[in-house]
Amino acid sequence: MRDAMINRRHNQGLTLVELMIAIVLSLILMAGATSIFMASKQTFNLEEDVSRVQENMRYVANRFSNDLAGAGFYGCYPSNHEGTSVVTNTVTDNGTANPSLLYDFSQVISGVDGGVDAGGVELPDQVAVHFALPGTEVSVLTGTMNDPADNVTVDDTSPNYSDLQQGDIVSVSDCNKLAVFLITNAPGVGGALGHNDTFSTNRGVSNHVRDLHSDSRSRVYGDIRLSTATVYKMDAVHYELRTVTAGGLTTSGLYATRLGDANRQLLIAGVENFQVTYGIDLNSDGTADRFVDWDIVGAALNDVTSLHVTLTINPGDPVAQAQGRDADYTRDLEFTVKLRNRDGAI
Numbered sequence: 068m069r070d071a072m073i074n075r076r077h078n079q080g081l082t083l084v085e086l087m088i089a090i091v092l093s094l095i096l097m098a099g100a101t102s103i104f105m106a107s108k109q110t111f112n113l114e115e116d117v118s119r120v121q122e123n124m125r126y127v128a129n130r131f132s133n134d135l136a137g138a139g140f141y142g143c144y145p146s147n148h149e150g151t152s153v154v155t156n157t158v159t160d161n162g163t164a165n166p167s168l169l170y171d172f173s174q175v176i177s178g179v180d181g182g183v184d185a186g187g188v189e190l191p192d193q194v195a196v197h198f199a200l201p202g203t204e205v206s207v208l209t210g211t212m213n214d215p216a217d218n219v220t221v222d223d224t225s226p227n228y229s230d231l232q233q234g235d236i237v238s239v240s241d242c243n244k245l246a247v248f249l250i251t252n253a254p255g256v257g258g259a260l261g262h263n264d265t266f267s268t269n270r271g272v273s274n275h276v277r278d279l280h281s282d283s284r285s286r287v288y289g290d291i292r293l294s295t296a297t298v299y300k301m302d303a304v305h306y307e308l309r310t311v312t313a314g315g316l317t318t319s320g321l322y323a324t325r326l327g328d329a330n331r332q333l334l335i336a337g338v339e340n341f342q343v344t345y346g347i348d349l350n351s352d353g354t355a356d357r358f359v360d361w362d363i364v365g366a367a368l369n370d371v372t373s374l375h376v377t378l379t380i381n382p383g384d385p386v387a388q389a390q391g392r393d394a395d396y397t398r399d400l401e402f403t404v405k406l407r408n409r410d411g412a413i
Contacts, residue, residue: 123335123380124400127321130334132404134304135374138196139175139408142204142299143242155246157262157274158236164275168195169305169324172236172247175408176371178343178361191308191341192361194374198408199238199299203227207239207296208258212287215278219248219288221298223258230300231260234268236326239279239288241296246279246288260298270329302326308341316385321378337383339397346373346403355403375403 141154156173159166168177175197181190205227211220219239221228231237233253237260239246251266251274252259267273279288288296303326310319321338322331346355348370355373364371378400 123337123383124378124398127335127338127378127380128400128402130323131306131376131402135196135376135404136407137198138406140198140201141175141238141245141247142199142240142297143294153244155244155280157246157248157264157276157279158272159275160270160272162273162275166275167305168193169303169326170236170272171195172197172238172301172303174368176345176368176374176406178345178364180361181342189340189342192343193305193307193341194343194361195303195305197301197303200302203230203300204297205231207241207289207298209289209291209295212289215280215287217287218252218259218261219279219298221258221260223254223256228254228258231298233266234272236272236301237298238301239296239298241288241290242294244280247301248279249274306341307331308338313385318383318385319381320383335380335383337381338378339381340377340379342377344375345371346375348372371406373403373405375401377401 154173154175156166156171158170158172160170161167165171168179171177177195177197179193181192183189205221205225208220208222212218221231231250231254233250235250236247237250239248248262249266249268249272250260251263252261254260262274262277262279264274264277305324307322307324308319309322309331310317312318318336319339320336321334321341323334324331344358344360345364346358347364347367348354349356351370353372355371358375379397380400381397
């Protein structure tokens with residue numbers, strides 16, 4: 068009997084108090100592990116956001132530098148000549164002499180100042196740059212153009228001639244005057260490039276007039292008294308900020324529309340604001356002396372030598388805020404791009 072009682076004493080389990088203490092300790096340990104896990108996850112997410120924003124910063128700075136720096140190269144014609152450069156642009160995308168920013172080749176740079184909203188917050192700007200493509204030049208034959216409405220006849224034996232197509236936008240210059248027009252015929256044997264005002268591309272781009280010059284500069288190209296005229300294929304890019312909303316969430320992004328591309332291209336998601344100011348050279352030394360908004364540039368456009376760009380960037384995730392602004396993590400990127408073809412009086 069004594070042995071049986073000893074056995075029962077040794078087989079007893081945990082008391083209720085001991086069980087409750089064990090549960091509490093387990094919960095404390097689990098809470099600690101969960102806290103560590105959540106902290107690690109937050110750290111990982113933050114590091115991922117930082118990495119994504121930094122990568123976007125590097126990409127957009129490189130992209131802008133490549134596009135903006137070449138603004139103003141129109142062939143042999145200088146992009147500014149003591150503030151008196153005149154470019155005749157016959158190209159339009161709306162049937163008038165006032166095309167959209169992308170097709171306004173009369174200005175090497177075109178902009179829109181976003182202004183400010185009711186709360187004093189700066190609204191996004193827009194900017195478009197225009198330039199000739201190096202390595203696409205074709206020489207104009209001398210003595211073949213007698214009137215500004217005549218075809219521009221180029222050397223059809225040039226290696227670059229076969230790249231010219233109907234619907235291409237080109238510049239023609241003899242270093243004394245310059246015109247930009249849409250090729251309206253299919254270039255063939257003979258090298259004639261037409262520029263009538265009746266043809267339109269499937270994107271609605273046309274020439275609003277046929278004459279390449281209609282003022283006192285209405286001389287023809289290929290004049291033996293002037294430098295050999297050349298034709299270059301043109302390019303342009305228009306930068307703007309846009310937002311896309313789906314499922315109640317909004318993503319903001321920087322978009323680019325390139326010449327000949329009907330669709331906007333999303334460069335990077337997560338750009339909340341886009342500001343551009345224009346550096347004006349006041350003393351023809353090739354260096355900007357002050358930076359102003361587009362609305363203030365006015366007649367000083369030929370003296371713009373650089374652009375200062377400011378971007379506010381977030382990780383690019385959709386957010387509930389209507390303008391796509393992320394309150395958790397943003398960074399400002401600022402950089403200045405020197406326009407290589409705007410080095411003071413030439």
